[in-house]
Amino acid sequence: MRIPFVKMHGLGNDFIVLDARATPLPPLSPPSVRALADRNEGIGCDQVIVLEPDADAACRMRIYNQDGGEVEACGNASRAVGMLLGEPARIMTNSGMINTRPDDSGIAVDMGEPRFEWDAIPLAYAMDTLAMPLGWEELEQPTAVNVGNPHVVFFVEDNDAVLLDQIGPQIEHDELFPERINVNVASIEDRSTIRLRVWERGAGLTRACGTGACATAVAAMRRGLVDREVTVHLPGGPLFITWGEDNRITMTGPATESFRGTFEWGDYA
Numbered sequence: 001m002r003i004p005f006v007k008m009h010g011l012g013n014d015f016i017v018l019d020a021r022a023t024p025l026p027p028l029s030p031p032s033v034r035a036l037a038d039r040n041e042g043i044g045c046d047q048v049i050v051l052e053p054d055a056d057a058a059c060r061m062r063i064y065n066q067d068g069g070e071v072e073a074c075g076n077a078s079r080a081v082g083m084l085l086g087e088p089a090r091i092m093t094n095s096g097m098i099n100t101r102p103d104d105s106g107i108a109v110d111m112g113e114p115r116f117e118w119d120a121i122p123l124a125y126a127m128d129t130l131a132m133p134l135g136w137e138e139l140e141q142p143t144a145v146n147v148g149n150p151h152v153v154f155f156v157e158d159n160d161a162v163l164l165d166q167i168g169p170q171i172e173h174d175e176l177f178p179e180r181i182n183v184n185v186a187s188i189e190d191r192s193t194i195r196l197r198v199w200e201r202g203a204g205l206t207r208a209c210g211t212g213a214c215a216t217a218v219a220a221m222r223r224g225l226v227d228r229e230v231t232v233h234l235p236g237g238p239l240f241i242t243w244g245e246d247n248r249i250t251m252t253g254p255a256t257e258s259f260r261g262t263f264e265w266g267d268y269a
């Protein structure tokens with residue numbers, strides 16, 4: 001059985017998008033996701049995205065990290081799927097409904113409301129005035145933010161100097177985070193500009209992370225470091241983030257289709 005796919009990216013955070021709205025796909029096992037995502041032997045991507053029918057939305061978007069794990073949210077994939085759908089659209093995810101609409105600079109996504117603590121982290125550690133009681137080198141005073149998926153954000157003088165490929169996996173797998181976590185290191189440039197690098201749970205260093213940009217922006221806003229509209233510069237390019245009076249986050253940025261193709265299901269099942 002040959003399966004069609006669309007290869008897409010948002011600022012270099014890349015996806016294989018499988019459309020199961022009209023024709024259901026066989027269930028995707030973690031080994032199948034890992035094989036598809038493999039950059040040497042598969043198609044290659046950071047996340048595999050599966051679109052399924054949904055009674056209340058244009059589709060249900062299911063998100064699988066490169067390591068095979070299914071997760072709740074993906075900002076860049078939301079813009080990519082929003083671009084595929086074209087019109088303003090409602091997309092159901094494992095963390096709830098999001099809304100996308102075409103915009104002059106790409107796709108704008110209403111990402112919903114942030115939460116600054118959650119069950120996976122003791123409240124005391126989520127307070128941004130406290131240092132983590134752990135030996136995470138120069139990283140301290142984290143803010144824990146859930147924007148559909150879990151993030152921890154560290155503000156440092158120079159985020160390019162942080163050895164994120166080494167410390168990122170340590171924090172991702174720290175016993176403090178039983179669900180594991182996305183790790184953001186950010187530097188404030190001025191009241192409307194943030195530089196950000198992200199170690200993504202289940203995918204490692206990526207060129208951009210949309211939910212990471214949202215989490216970092218609201219963490220910086222909550223600390224009073226920036227205004228309520230910021231540009232977050234990631235290695236792959238900028239995202240524009242606002243946090244409205246209604247407590248909702250809007251993310252705006254580009255989405256790109258790279259190519260389309262088909263693959264033989266049996267090679268990846």
Ligand SMILES: N[C@@H](CCC[C@H](N)C(=O)O)C(=O)O
Pocket residue numbers: 013046047065071072073074075076077149150182200201202203206208209210211212
């Ligand atoms: N790249 C994504 C986030 C994908 C999921 C994340 N790695 C997680 O495990 O929560 C984005 O653009 O938000």
